[in-house]
Amino acid sequence: CASGELTAKRLADRVLSLPPLSALSREAYRTLLVSMINDEYLELTEEGGIIIGLKGEKLINSFKFYAVFKDSEDFTVRCDSEEIGTITTPPPVGDRFALAGRVWEVREVDLSRRLVFVKSVDGKMEVSWPGEGGEIHTRLLEAMHRVLFGEAEYPFLGENARERLEVARRVAKNAKMDKRLTVFLGGQSFALFPWLGTRAFRTLKRLLKKNASELGISDIQSEGCCYITFKGKDGKDADYERRICDIIERDGLSPDELVFDGECPVFDKYDEYVPPELLREAYALDRLCPEEVVNRFLGEAL
Incomplete structure (x- = not known):
């Protein structure tokens, strides 16, 4: 200037x-x-x-x-011509969130007009105002795994906390979570516990969505970075972990291929002035971690 x-x-x-x-x-x-x-x-x-x-x-x-911090300007959520409410951060296309007592799936985001277009879907979610909270490192999830499947006693825990830990350890071992990452929940429902931090967990979820048809799964959902639930059409004996391993071994895991055309991931203050193709590239580099996913499925067991 x-x-x-x-x-x-x-x-x-x-x-x-x-x-x-x-x-x-x-x-x-x-x-x-x-x-x-x-x-x-x-x-x-x-x-x-x-x-x-x-x-x-x-x-x-x-x-x-x-100004140092981003000015708070809410996005209006619309379903067809109906205005549902407002949210502070637009989720990626395809993500779901709860607002006004219902669950919505994002169809399109219009940054210039600050609009999020959604469709109503079945299900329940606790998070009503999606946003980017703090990230959790994979080392913390691995420490949780060691606590859950170890035998160490922690003297600083209260009586109720010790009882809860004992119950959690018993349930986890009965479900054989120490030997596998996938747990059959009944019917067509499964839960995947990858023990990965926020970025790697996000990467894995995108991998599952991209290859859902080949994996034979649908309705992929998660909250936080502890577990992913999905519907599996091939019954409780299907080895979904093996299928994920096969895809990674065959195709590798490139973060660029996990950010889909049409996405416009906006998080930081000046993102709205950056073209979508550069935002997608930045998202792949800054917010995904394929190395930890590869290590979890192809590396040494926990």
Whole structure:
């Protein structure tokens, strides 16, 4: 802004020399630049230079743009023409959340108009206002596994807590959760306990959704990062863990392939100014962890 009009090359040299952007590829930078010109945040002059656009001028003159924290602006949730309510963070397309006493599945997110289009689905959920809470590391889940299947006694636990731990250990061993990750719940219902932290758990859930047809499963749901429930059409003796292993061995596990076309994952303050293809790339790098999933299914047992 203070430098006035710059050529695309000079602007790139300045921007990409800044420490926070030094790792940004020129191809990604070009995608961002073209997007900002198309969206009128920047403007291309007749001489081929680049200046601040009309929308960009309005943006940089707002104190909200320079604030450290993201300004709270809710998204309106709509089912057809009916307005259901508001949420603070738009979930990814295909995710489900509870609002106004019902469960909804996200069909489309319109960032510019701050709208989330949904359809009603059956089921129950406890979380009514989805958002990005703190992340849990895989080491913590593995520590929980050691507590659950170990025999150590913890003197700091109260009497009720000790009894609950004993019951939990007994139930887990009866279900053979120390020998397998998948538990048959009855009917067509199964639960998968991968003992993975938030990012790896998120990666696994996306892998299951992508390959649901081949795995023979449906209705994939989760809350937190402790377990995933699903419906299996092949009965209680089906080895779903083996099927997951086969897919990983055959195809590998690339995070880029787990972020689907049409998704626009928005989490951080300036994401709405970034084109969807770059947001998908950032999501794959920052919020997925395929290595831990591969290690869980193809590495040493817990």
